[in-house]
Amino acid sequence: MVTKTIDLRSDTVTKPNEVMRAAMANAEVDDDVLSFDPTAFRLEAEMARITGKEAALFVPSGTMGNLISVMIHCEVRGSEVILGDNCHIHIFENGGISTIGGVHPRPVKNNKDGTMDIDLIEAAIRNPNFEICYPKTRLICLENTHANTGGKCLSVEYIDEVGVLAKKHGLKLHIDGARIFHASVALGVPVNRLVQAADSVSVCLSKGLGAPVGSVIVGSREFIARARILRKTLGGGMRQVGILCAAALVAVQENVEKLADDHKKAKALAEGLNNIKGLKVDIASVQTNILYFDISEDANITAHKLINQLEEHGVLMMADSSSRIRVVLHYQISAADVQYTLACIEQAVNGTPFKNGH
Numbered sequence: 001m002v003t004k005t006i007d008l009r010s011d012t013v014t015k016p017n018e019v020m021r022a023a024m025a026n027a028e029v030d031d032d033v034l035s036f037d038p039t040a041f042r043l044e045a046e047m048a049r050i051t052g053k054e055a056a057l058f059v060p061s062g063t064m065g066n067l068i069s070v071m072i073h074c075e076v077r078g079s080e081v082i083l084g085d086n087c088h089i090h091i092f093e094n095g096g097i098s099t100i101g102g103v104h105p106r107p108v109k110n111n112k113d114g115t116m117d118i119d120l121i122e123a124a125i126r127n128p129n130f131e132i133c134y135p136k137t138r139l140i141c142l143e144n145t146h147a148n149t150g151g152k153c154l155s156v157e158y159i160d161e162v163g164v165l166a167k168k169h170g171l172k173l174h175i176d177g178a179r180i181f182h183a184s185v186a187l188g189v190p191v192n193r194l195v196q197a198a199d200s201v202s203v204c205l206s207k208g209l210g211a212p213v214g215s216v217i218v219g220s221r222e223f224i225a226r227a228r229i230l231r232k233t234l235g236g237g238m239r240q241v242g243i244l245c246a247a248a249l250v251a252v253q254e255n256v257e258k259l260a261d262d263h264k265k266a267k268a269l270a271e272g273l274n275n276i277k278g279l280k281v282d283i284a285s286v287q288t289n290i291l292y293f294d295i296s297e298d299a300n301i302t303a304h305k306l307i308n309q310l311e312e313h314g315v316l317m318m319a320d321s322s323s324r325i326r327v328v329l330h331y332q333i334s335a336a337d338v339q340y341t342l343a344c345i346e347q348a349v350n351g352t353p354f355k356n357g358h
């Protein structure tokens with residue numbers, strides 16, 4: 001009988017633990033739209049310190065954090081942002097930067113490592129002398145880790161290089177750092193150094209770090225002052241938000257050190273999957289907590305069928321296509337859960353019986 005769910009669909013699925021719930025219950029709060037919530041201020045000060053930026057602002061989601069950042073940097077409607085063709089802002093945010101922000105996306109091919117070639121970025125910058133036809137390029141966006149390519153880390157050297165290019169052309173640089181702590185831990189580079197070249201960063205606290213809700217955007221004092229107003233315009237101003245920020249503070253203080261373990265579990269899972277006939281993972285490409293595996297044609301099972309069978313054993317995953325599945329590790333998955341998951345997959349793909357229920 002299934003007694004436990006092993007939820008590998010995303011690292012957004014973590015549940016607030018007892019410490020977070022206690023912090024939420026005891027949080028000192030006030031009206032944050034009027035800029036009086038002390039716990040929101042504590043979280044924002046801490047995030048500004050960690051990222052080495054002047055100021056920070058709590059926002060309800062990563063999507064809103066990215067939207068606000070893009071809209072502020074591209075202040076004139078019809079401006080253009082250069083971003084990866086496989087990045088979250090372009091693929092998964094309902095086109096909000098255009099429909100709400102009036103910003104035109106200029107996608108550049110994302111490589112398998114999450115980068116865009118520097119010369120392709122430079123070639124995508126519009127010639128300002130042809131403004132009769134061209135939108136004005138104002139912003140470049142990077143994503144670190146890069147989720148859709150399997151949680152790949154952008155190196156500090158690469159980000160710095162993009163920063164130099166942005167400066168040369170008078171552009172701003174925004175980083176969707178939903179999982180910037182993962183990149184920092186995997187690369188062994190402090191977050192503030194990793195984002196040094198960026199004008200703004202959006203950092204999710206409700207993904208690998210395990211807070212129930214929220215992201216923080218960081219940047220200059222002027223950028224954050226404008227972001228505070230735009231957040232209200234978009235309906236993201238919240239009143240006694242300290243209840244959420246208290247949990248987010250616990251996430252930042254206690255869970256960053258658990259990320260290395262999530263990366264280890266992702267590697268262990270990848271190695272186990274590679275030992276199952278009919279499945280394939282590029283182990284070298286597993287750098288953080290996200291991995292994708294492929295099902296070969298002769299395995300005789302589709303991704304959707306495999307997912308349905310796993311669900312019967314309490315193991316949840318998301319299909320990326322009919323032959324590709326995404327798995328995301330987080331701190332509420334144990335090493336034993338990884339082994340149980342492998343046994344379930346082996347059984348579903350090759351009919352190998354496994355011994356213990358869960």
Ligand code: TLP
Pocket residue numbers: 009010011012060061062063064088089092143145147176178179204215
């Ligand atoms: N990603 C979610 C899904 O939307 C795919 C996930 O399960 O991974 N940037 C990146 C890199 C993200 O991965 C996500 C969420 C966001 C931004 C948006 O964050 P939220 O969901 O808080 O709006």
